[in-house]
Amino acid sequence: MSKVMENPRNAYGETLVELGKKYSNLVVLDADLSKSTKTVIFAKKYPDRFFEMGIAEANMMSTAAGLASCGKISFASTFAVFATGRVYDQIRMDIAYSNANVKIFATHGGISVGKDGASHQMIEDIALMRVLPNMMVFAPSDATQTRRLVERMATKYGPMYARVGRASAPLIYKKDDLKDIEIGRGIITEDGYDVSIIACGTMVDYALDARKLLSKESIKARVIDMHTIKPIDKKLVLKCAKETNAIITAEEHSVIGGLGSAVSEILAEEGCPCKFRRMGIQDIFCESGEPKDLFAKYGLNANHIAKTVKELIK
Amino acid sequence: MNSHNDELIKKLDLISVKIRKHIIEMLYKAKSGHPGGSLSAVDAIVTLYFHHMRHNAKKPDDPDRDRFILSKGHAAPTLYAILAECGYFDVKELNGLREINRMLQGHPVCQHIPGIEASTGSLGHGLSFANGVALAGKLDKKDYNVYVMLGDGETDEGQIWEAASAASHYKLDNLTALLDRNFLQIDGNTEDVLRLESVRERWSSFGWKVIEIDGHDIKQIIESLHEADEGKNQPTMIILNTVKGKGISFMENNVDFHGVPPNELEYKLAMRELNALQGKLEGF
Numbered sequence: 079m080s081k082v083m084e085n086p087r088n089a090y091g092e093t094l095v096e097l098g099k100k101y102s103n104l105v106v107l108d109a110d111l112s113k114s115t116k117t118v119i120f121a122k123k124y125p126d127r128f129f130e131m132g133i134a135e136a137n138m139m140s141t142a143a144g145l146a147s148c149g150k151i152s153f154a155s156t157f158a159v160f161a162t163g164r165v166y167d168q169i170r171m172d173i174a175y176s177n178a179n180v181k182i183f184a185t186h187g188g189i190s191v192g193k194d195g196a197s198h199q200m201i202e203d204i205a206l207m208r209v210l211p212n213m214m215v216f217a218p219s220d221a222t223q224t225r226r227l228v229e230r231m232a233t234k235y236g237p238m239y240a241r242v243g244r245a246s247a248p249l250i251y252k253k254d255d256l257k258d259i260e261i262g263r264g265i266i267t268e269d270g271y272d273v274s275i276i277a278c279g280t281m282v283d284y285a286l287d288a289r290k291l292l293s294k295e296s297i298k299a300r301v302i303d304m305h306t307i308k309p310i311d312k313k314l315v316l317k318c319a320k321e322t323n324a325i326i327t328a329e330e331h332s333v334i335g336g337l338g339s340a341v342s343e344i345l346a347e348e349g350c351p352c353k354f355r356r357m358g359i360q361d362i363f364c365e366s367g368e369p370k371d372l373f374a375k376y377g378l379n380a381n382h383i384a385k386t387v388k389e390l391i392k
Numbered sequence: 393m394n395s396h397n398d399e400l401i402k403k404l405d406l407i408s409v410k411i412r413k414h415i416i417e418m419l420y421k422a423k424s425g426h427p428g429g430s431l432s433a434v435d436a437i438v439t440l441y442f443h444h445m446r447h448n449a450k451k452p453d454d455p456d457r458d459r460f461i462l463s464k465g466h467a468a469p470t471l472y473a474i475l476a477e478c479g480y481f482d483v484k485e486l487n488g489l490r491e492i493n494r495m496l497q498g499h500p501v502c503q504h505i506p507g508i509e510a511s512t513g514s515l516g517h518g519l520s521f522a523n524g525v526a527l528a529g530k531l532d533k534k535d536y537n538v539y540v541m542l543g544d545g546e547t548d549e550g551q552i553w554e555a556a557s558a559a560s561h562y563k564l565d566n567l568t569a570l571l572d573r574n575f576l577q578i579d580g581n582t583e584d585v586l587r588l589e590s591v592r593e594r595w596s597s598f599g600w601k602v603i604e605i606d607g608h609d610i611k612q613i614i615e616s617l618h619e620a621d622e623g624k625n626q627p628t629m630i631i632l633n634t635v636k637g638k639g640i641s642f643m644e645n646n647v648d649f650h651g652v653p654p655n656e657l658e659y660k661l662a663m664r665e666l667n668a669l670q671g672k673l674e675g676f
């Protein structure tokens with residue numbers, strides 16, 4: 079059965095318009111990438127509340143914070159690589175330290191950026207944002223979840239960072255699903271008791287595919303969609319450790335500092351209650367190429383997950 | 393100009409057409425990449441590598457070489473095609489642009505590609521990097537020159553203006569910046585996105601010598617580079633008035649061809665136009 083695809087970027091742009099209708103204090107900023115991040119959809123509808131900042135990301139972040147200090151809900155968007163590393167000090171001082179109501183929504187995260195190459199493949203953003211006090215961090219897995227999380231981002235106060243990929247992604251949830259999604263509460267997307275695959279973003283779909291592969295060999299995997307990486311759902315992680323006795327994390331991000339680190343920190347402090355592996359980019363810069371070839375070469379597709387599961391629980 | 397110079401200009405014009413053909417081939421094959429800003433940058437970079445700069449493809453690490461830094465890294469196809477034609481690597485590499493397990497990455501990487509001086513692609517860094525290379529040249533009492541190309545949209549970045557201050561503060565007369573003034577970035581016209589004018593006055597108020605030319609006129613490019621090298625006690629900015637997508641009628645001044653490669657029909661039309669231009673140049 080072929081999967082229904084939808085681009086999370088479009089979901090973001092469309093949700094901004096809905097939110098813009100509801101909240102007259104919602105403003106959007108972009109840095110010469112509005113056609114790619116899809117903030118252009120908002121810009122067309124609410125030109126007065128859209129600020130084109132040009133290719134000047136540092137200025138954009140501090141400006142977003144200034145707007146927020148006057149009661150605006152500021153959404154600032156660009157590619158993940160320019161939305162984090164490029165502007166780290168601006169985020170740290172003006173957004174995180176100031177506890178500003180700024181929502182950084184980044185697109186083109188991870189290696190699925192593809193052919194633009196390693197310069198544009200942001201695999202450290204989750205780590206960079208996770209270490210900042212006050213900052214909440216999300217990696218939605220499909221367009222539906224993107225919609226619901228963007229809604230939550232607008233209504234809950236505080237600095238937040240969300241990242242999606244460039245490519246269209248298979249729909250994991252139906253358009254009206256996830257009405258009760260909560261920041262900081264992971265989702266058991268499929269249940270099982272032999273292993274838990276805790277994934278975020280694009281890797282959730284790969285984990286679901288891996289689960290199918292494993293079920294042919296009578297291995298029942300639980301798939302957790304950990305859309306919020308901070309605050310991490312500690313209760314759910316420990317529940318998985320107890321009930322499935324083995325955990326694998328999977329993320330389109332460096333294995334250092336992201337979801338895998340967050341989960342391992344919990345497990346280590348609880349005395350390492352289960353077997354554990356981190357899957358992600360192994361501390362290297364990748365390269366240009368088709369996304370699916372990159373996932374294969376860098377060990378991040380369904381086959382790799384299934385293989386890692388078998389090695390871990392054997 | 394005398395006939396010797398006419399020959400030279402004709403030679404460089406022909407090389408520029410050849411490079412444009414490479415660019416179209418590469419982007420068509422890669423099915424991704426940036427045609428507009430690659431095409432507008434061709435004539436100036438061709439003139440640098442095939443006429444003006446002292447460099448030797450056999451000795452890419454020669455400490456005395458002149459340096460070129462492509463700050464607007466998305467024009468990588470232009471630089472790759474020129475480096476290949478100069479002999480820095482096999483022309484066959486060009487057909488692997490942006491493919492997995494191949495050398496030529498979507499944006500320039502100095503680690504893995506001979507002739508690339510700086511890894512770029514995140515806009516706004518190149519001028520600062522070039523300042524560093526120019527400062528090292530002064531420290532080491534070398535007489536090499538440093539050339540750096542910036543996009544006009546790229547100069548939205550604050551770092552460009554930090555670097556502009558530093559270059560003039562340190563009197564980097566061994567540094568020449570070339571601004572690809574094509575008036576377009578991604579979201580539209582540069583003046584609508586974030587006004588840049590007056591570009592000339594901005595740079596001169598930062599202490600730079602400013603020259604403004606037609607960025608597709610080889611004769612003017614040659615002359616302005618000489619004039620820039622002669623500058624004393626200050627860096628030079630050459631504003632290249634260019635056309636984004638230059639050389640392909642339907643790409644010219646068309647913002648939609650910033651980051652979208654030609655499809656099959658567009659590829660054929662583009663090659664037909666370039667072949668016709670080549671024939672015309674060879675004929676006269």
Ligand SMILES: Cc1ncc(C[n+]2csc(CCOP(=O)(O)OP(=O)(O)O)c2C)c(N)n1
Nearest residue numbers: 110429513514515543544545546576577578
């Ligand atoms: C720091 C940074 N922000 C955003 C981008 C995405 N981007 C790539 S090209 C481009 C537009 C560049 O416009 P310009 O400098 O005028 O280049 P040209 O017209 O010569 O292609 C943008 C915004 C980037 N590469 N780097």
Ligand SMILES: [Mg+2]
Nearest residue numbers: 544545576577
């Ligand atoms: Mg431009």
